[in-house]
Amino acid sequence: MIPNLKPIKLKELKLLDSTRFISFEGFLDNLPSINPIKGTIEISYQIKSIKVKGIMSTFIELECDRCLSNYKQKLIYNSEEVIWIASLAENVDEQKTNLGIEEIDDFLDPEEDFDPQHWVFEQLSLQTPLVKHCGKNCEGLSKLPREFSSDINKSNEMGMQDPRLLELKKLLIK
């Protein structure tokens, strides 16, 4: 829970009629990071949408897919996103036409609050690498017990590098 990142009513943003800057520092329950997440976000209301710009970073601990050691990974977000304001009660297709856009990926109902904390969580979670690799000095499978490493080598030779298989192997080793 980051105290500065309280939900903001869309109506309030509309009344404000200017960009709201929030700088924050803290930990999120659902994103266990090694050090506090630090950053700033800017939210501006634009009639049919809000634009959210963010710069933030932190470090998390990940487990390497190859050697299974834990390592530190930096997560950085420096970008912006447009969130459309569209009523859930109305026909979404119709609203897409009204807004002149093809896709409404992210939208909020006009009665809803914008939750900056959830936004920070989503943007940083998306920065988590899909392939987790501890770096150049990775010792690979040599750290695993021989029986497992030979099994994994065998499956690698057979071209079975399905990430789900790796997950399964990790479970077996634990």
Ligand SMILES: [Zn+2]
């Ligand atoms: Zn590694």
